[in-house]
């Protein structure tokens with residue numbers, strides 16, 4: 001019997017030809033997977049469609065769109081244990097880059113067909129699901145300056161150009177960061193809390209590598225004192241992001257934790273997985289192993305437990321004395 005999956009397809013994502021892209025996805029997947037195809041519309045987003053797929057008991061959910069579509073769908077999928085297939089068709093495709101999964105349609109479909117999966121952490125920021133990162137300050141201002149027209153015209157360059165423009169009027173703010181065991185106060189231009197981050201999200205790359213399955217979040221504080229310092233700090237972060245080594249500058253700090261409360265004065269804009277969600281304060285906490293995603297074979301992790309299917313199975317949780325059947 002064929003596998004089955006719900007395919008959530010955004011017909012306006014990215015700069016390609018959606019009809020051709022859908023035809024390619026169907027040609028690659030349908031010989032082995034029965035697809036139930038849902039199209040996103042301006043009114044009916046990927047979050048609602050993924051919610052419907054979960055309710056209908058989908059065996060797997062495949063999302064074909066940009067980061068916005070993926071992020072919305074993830075809202076309904078976190079914690080369900082339904083495997084998520086990612087077919088990136090957007091501008092930045094930060095999810096694929098951060099989670100180290102292929103970003104071409106062909107390779108993404110092959111990855112789904114191979115059926116290897118692994119768990120990745122997710123997080124919640126002010127009650128909203130977060131797969132990648134929350135940026136306070138500089139990054140949020142950059143995203144706000146990058147309009148849809150510029151994205152269509154320039155692709156990823158639009159973000160870089162907005163970032164360079166933003167450096168000209170670099171603002172700093174007072175920030176208070178609270179973890180489970182300490183309160184940190186400093187002056188900063190950008191604070192980024194990352195669960196996973198592509199190399200292009202340079203402001204997230206203070207620590208040596210952002211680990212997306214360690215049950216922890218990585219926080220980076222960038223606090224340059226001048227425009228020249230900001231350029232030098234950004235360049236240093238670019239290097240550490242590509243080499244996987246930690247930063248070594250006084251104006252960049254980092255720490256790991258499973259939850260952070262961040263307050264800023266004056267209040268700062270906040271970008272969550274590429275979308276502006278409002279202003280500080282924010283509270284972010286990690287959801288260890290919140291999503292199960294299809295990954296290429298060399299990254300797939302064998303499950304550590306398989307009990308379902310055993311006869312007369314009951315599992316007693318020692319914590320809550322709950323019985324799962």
Ligand SMILES: Nc1ncnc2c1ncn2[C@@H]1O[C@H](COP(=O)(O)OP(=O)(O)OP(=O)(O)O)[C@@H](O)[C@H]1O
Pocket residue numbers: 010011012013014015040041042045065066067068069070089090091092093094151274
């Ligand atoms: N049928 C549709 N018509 C108009 N807008 C749509 C439709 N389906 C989804 N959308 C909108 O598409 C946006 C999400 O697009 P998405 O982020 O996936 O692609 P992108 O902008 O090309 O990529 P990226 O996020 O990488 O820049 C959402 O704002 C959503 O409301």
